[in-house]
Amino acid sequence: MAAKLRAPGFYRAGIMMLGGVALATGLTWLVRMTTGHATYSHYLSGDAILSVSLLAVPLAFLIGIGGFDYWFYWAAGRPTRPEDHSGHGAYSWKDYFRVNTDHKVIGVQYTVSSFFFLLVGGLIAMLMRAQLAQPGSHFVDANTFNGLFSVHASLLIFLFIIPVFAGLANFVLPLMIGAPDMAFPRLNALSFWLLPVAGALMLGSFFAPGGAFADGWTAYAPLSDNAPIGQTFFSVAVQFAGASSIMTALNFLVTIITMRAPGMSFFRMPLLVWANFATSLLVVIATPFIAASQFFVLLDRALGFNFFNAAHGGDVLMYQHVFWFYSHPAVYIMMLPGFGIISEIIAVKARKPIFGYRMMAFSLLAIVALGFTVWAHHMFTSGMAAWIRIPMAITTAIIAVPTGIKIFSWLATLWRGVLHLDTPMLFALGFLTTFTLGGISGVMLAMVPFDIHVSATYFIVAHIHYVLFGGSLMTIFAGVYYWFPKMTGRMYDERLGKWHFWATFIFVNLTFGPMHILGLQGMPRRVSTYAAKFTDLNLFISLASFGLGLSTLVFFYNIVTSWRGGPRAIPNPWRGMTLEWQVSSPPPIFNFDRVPTVVGGPYEYGVPGAVHGIFAPAPAPAAAGAAASVVRAPSQ
Amino acid sequence: MEAASISHAAVHDGHDHHGPPAANRSSRVEPELLGMLLFIISEIMVFGAFFTAYFFIRIAQGNPWPAPGTSLPVQVAGVNTAILISSSFTIHWAQTSIKNGNRFGLKAGMLTTFLLGCSFLFIQINEYANIGFAPQDAAQQTIFYSLTGLHGAHVFIGLLLLLFVTIRAFRGHYTPEEHRGVEVPGIYWHFVDIMWIIVYTTVYVL
Numbered sequence: 001m002a003a004k005l006r007a008p009g010f011y012r013a014g015i016m017m018l019g020g021v022a023l024a025t026g027l028t029w030l031v032r033m034t035t036g037h038a039t040y041s042h043y044l045s046g047d048a049i050l051s052v053s054l055l056a057v058p059l060a061f062l063i064g065i066g067g068f069d070y071w072f073y074w075a076a077g078r079p080t081r082p083e084d085h086s087g088h089g090a091y092s093w094k095d096y097f098r099v100n101t102d103h104k105v106i107g108v109q110y111t112v113s114s115f116f117f118l119l120v121g122g123l124i125a126m127l128m129r130a131q132l133a134q135p136g137s138h139f140v141d142a143n144t145f146n147g148l149f150s151v152h153a154s155l156l157i158f159l160f161i162i163p164v165f166a167g168l169a170n171f172v173l174p175l176m177i178g179a180p181d182m183a184f185p186r187l188n189a190l191s192f193w194l195l196p197v198a199g200a201l202m203l204g205s206f207f208a209p210g211g212a213f214a215d216g217w218t219a220y221a222p223l224s225d226n227a228p229i230g231q232t233f234f235s236v237a238v239q240f241a242g243a244s245s246i247m248t249a250l251n252f253l254v255t256i257i258t259m260r261a262p263g264m265s266f267f268r269m270p271l272l273v274w275a276n277f278a279t280s281l282l283v284v285i286a287t288p289f290i291a292a293s294q295f296f297v298l299l300d301r302a303l304g305f306n307f308f309n310a311a312h313g314g315d316v317l318m319y320q321h322v323f324w325f326y327s328h329p330a331v332y333i334m335m336l337p338g339f340g341i342i343s344e345i346i347a348v349k350a351r352k353p354i355f356g357y358r359m360m361a362f363s364l365l366a367i368v369a370l371g372f373t374v375w376a377h378h379m380f381t382s383g384m385a386a387w388i389r390i391p392m393a394i395t396t397a398i399i400a401v402p403t404g405i406k407i408f409s410w411l412a413t414l415w416r417g418v419l420h421l422d423t424p425m426l427f428a429l430g431f432l433t434t435f436t437l438g439g440i441s442g443v444m445l446a447m448v449p450f451d452i453h454v455s456a457t458y459f460i461v462a463h464i465h466y467v468l469f470g471g472s473l474m475t476i477f478a479g480v481y482y483w484f485p486k487m488t489g490r491m492y493d494e495r496l497g498k499w500h501f502w503a504t505f506i507f508v509n510l511t512f513g514p515m516h517i518l519g520l521q522g523m524p525r526r527v528s529t530y531a532a533k534f535t536d537l538n539l540f541i542s543l544a545s546f547g548l549g550l551s552t553l554v555f556f557y558n559i560v561t562s563w564r565g566g567p568r569a570i571p572n573p574w575r576g577m578t579l580e581w582q583v584s585s586p587p588p589i590f591n592f593d594r595v596p597t598v599v600g601g602p603y604e605y606g607v608p609g610a611v612h613g614i615f616a617p618a619p620a621p622a623a624a625g626a627a628a629s630v631v632r633a634p635s636q
Numbered sequence: 637m638e639a640a641s642i643s644h645a646a647v648h649d650g651h652d653h654h655g656p657p658a659a660n661r662s663s664r665v666e667p668e669l670l671g672m673l674l675f676i677i678s679e680i681m682v683f684g685a686f687f688t689a690y691f692f693i694r695i696a697q698g699n700p701w702p703a704p705g706t707s708l709p710v711q712v713a714g715v716n717t718a719i720l721i722s723s724s725f726t727i728h729w730a731q732t733s734i735k736n737g738n739r740f741g742l743k744a745g746m747l748t749t750f751l752l753g754c755s756f757l758f759i760q761i762n763e764y765a766n767i768g769f770a771p772q773d774a775a776q777q778t779i780f781y782s783l784t785g786l787h788g789a790h791v792f793i794g795l796l797l798l799l800f801v802t803i804r805a806f807r808g809h810y811t812p813e814e815h816r817g818v819e820v821p822g823i824y825w826h827f828v829d830i831m832w833i834i835v836y837t838t839v840y841v842l
């Protein structure tokens with residue numbers, strides 16, 4: 001037993017968490033005593049203890065689970081141990097509940113836990129639509145409703161879309177560039193374990209006195225300064241989720257720069273790698289801003305600072321500037337990896353080289369740069385200086401150009417291709433359609449007069465769901481189906497996959513399409529009830545959204561049953577050229593027996609004799625072709 | 637980070653487990669160095685956000701600086717600045733020493749740097765205790781404490797790193813060939829230094 005408590009794992013984590021509560025209690029007691037609270041009974045305050053616990057307990061959990069073990073060991077002055085990858089691989093499902101440094105295990109951990117949060121966030125959405133099916137507060141009260149939409153958005157943004165992309169890339173990116181692992185495997189493991197912590201905090205806020213945080217995922221100050229303690233759960237959860245994304249992004253960047261296979265120049269990298277390179281740049285540069293915005297709120301709340309206290313010279317608009325300086329780039333953090341997935345799938349399934357490969361890469365970098373110049377388009381109606389709107393409207397319209405370049409490149413890739421319309425491809429085509437619609441409503445919103453009319457209405461809800469559900473989530477589904485054989489070694493059920501696609505595609509449009517009309521007619525967003533004239537459309541939307549919810553169950557059913565008993569997958573079911581398809585499914589524990597050599601571009605489909613990578617020490621001369629196992633471009 | 641001390645161990649158990657092939661090095665930049673530089677970019681952005689708050693409170697809001705009835709101890713902080721800057725030189729001394737195989741210089745340099753950093757933090761805390769205003773008073777005080785406090789927190793993290801490096805130095809780690817473990821925390825320490833110069837200039841001097 002004692003050994004069990006000392007070894008990293010859930011037992012030790014439990015003990016440590018108790019210690020965390022004790023520490024928080026002692027610390028607040030000490031501080032309140034020394035800073036002169038008048039009476040002894042004031043030395044202990046529930047709110048103060050809870051606030052400090054929100055930081056201390058998660059950290060204690062991470063220590064207990066073993067996330068920091070190596071660094072403690074290093075800090076004590078012991079000899080360094082380079083990661084020897086001896087912990088690679090998972091041999092039973094239990095191994096997924098341990099700290100593991102194998103990028104493939106971490107990729108699965110990331111993906112599965114993010115989908116758990118998709119399920120929870122989706123259920124919350126169903127509750128919201130049940131409330132909104134009829135006007136009036138017949139299902140939940142207004143405050144609970146505010147909590148529901150806030151947790152819904154925060155979970156799906158910070159714990160689903162952002163990490164699930166990191167998870168998929170964690171699995172395939174090192175394989176794609178011919179690396180045995182990520183550059184910093186132990187950091188990789190830690191960054192995963194921060195996520196369940198952030199998720200538990202967000203969901204835990206429902207049990208906080210005063211209810212869950214209820215001012216949206218944007219948590220505008222000064223409302224968030226004065227909200228009940230549930231708000232602190234949000235602010236702290238964002239710190240953990242943000243730290244996790246920064247660590248992963250840093251890891252991706254170092255991996256991509258320093259660990260590419262010989263011969264893989266930047267312009268021979270698959271576009272998924274490019275996309276994650278661009279995204280990681282955004283994360284490393286932008287995420288500190290949301291961390292800081294929540295620091296400000298925390299300091300205001302817990303210690304009575306005056307960042308957003310206008311009576312004492314604070315500035316409330318500053319919150320929005322700092323928040324959106326992260327959160328606009330964040331919408332690209334939620335989209336660029338999806339662009340990468342779509343590029344992979346469209347090239348493979350159309351059996352054609354990707355059109356304008358270099359433009360695809362450059363447009364990603366252009367989006368990164370421009371993404372930092374548009375943040376105030378979220379503040380057109382905030383009361384900031386009016387002239388700022390004009391440059392922001394112009395840059396916002398300009399940023400649609402590199403996005404448009406990508407759309408046209410994909411269309412040109414499809415042109416005269418031999419399309420394989422299986423599930424990943426259907427989702428890719430569905431993505432092209434709905435995402436373009438969302439991009440168009442985005443450009444409409446860049447027009448200041450129009451934006452003033454529809455800002456904070458359901459038009460915005462329509463826009464964000466077209467780009468996030470019709471955009472990001474479609475690419476995620478496409479990517480999960482596409483790499484499912486590689487990740488699990490099993491094939492999914494194609495028939496169910498197609499059903500899932502058509503149900504999703506139809507219900508997405510039925511659910512979010514009418515929201516444009518509601519918004520134009522003036523129905524505000526984030527309300528628990530509405531004027532009677534909006535009833536019919538709302539009922540329609542609610543019914544469609546239940547259909548959308550059910551369609552997701554098809555997906556979960558397909559994944560679970562196929563993972564358990566689907567037919568075995570061959571190494572390269574899609575006849576792809578990129579390196580991850582040249583190893584077995586699932587990949588061997590150490591990815592490659594020998595680091596491959598890259599001799600050509602990644603998408604030369606249909607080009608006779610084209611080769612991307614070979615498993616030989618040096619580029620094989622033509623004569624020695626028999627000895628080297630050459631990866632030929634499969635004929636279509 | 638430094639391979640010399642562990643190579644025996646690695647060779648030792650290298651027999652019984654089959655490991656992955658060594659990754660190809662596609663860049664001349666060391667992964668640890670690159671990681672630290674990227675981390676510093678993130679850190680600069682954290683400071684950037686706090687300076688945004690400073691900008692809004694002092695310039696956009698037009699609040700008088702320093703707040704009426706308060707004054708900032710420019711001289712004391714100036715001395716403190718000198719202390720921190722000199723610590724950048726002592727850590728450089730430690731680094732050049734180990735490159736030349738001078739273990740004494742490494743140990744003495746690290747120890748001096750660590751102590752200089754501690755005195756900086758000590759003076760800073762004293763300043764807080766005697767400055768005569770609190771962050772709760774008004775937005776100017778809030779941002780004063782936030783910027784200097786954020787920097788102080790970075791000094792603290794830097795000191796922890798320095799402490800670990802110092803311990804390792806005394807325990808005989810690092811060689812003229814393998815001293816990344818001194819180099820990489822050193823970069824962080826220089827960053828903390830340069831950041832202080834910016835904080836000092838904007839908050840105290842201007």
Ligand code: HEM
Pocket residue numbers: 218331332334335377378380396397399400403438439440441442443445446451454455456460463464467468471472
């Ligand atoms: C062509 C590209 C796009 C343009 C021009 C654009 C423009 C805009 C504008 C002007 C707003 C502010 C509306 C308002 O609050 O009054 C907005 C909101 C939003 N956009 Fe976009 N957008 C684009 C693409 C995207 C993408 C790709 C995503 C995410 C994947 C996205 C996610 C969002 C979100 C989440 C909001 C609402 C934030 C909130 O207030 O909660 N947008 N967009």
Ligand SMILES: [Cu+2]
Pocket residue numbers: 327328331374375377378
């Ligand atoms: Cu935006």
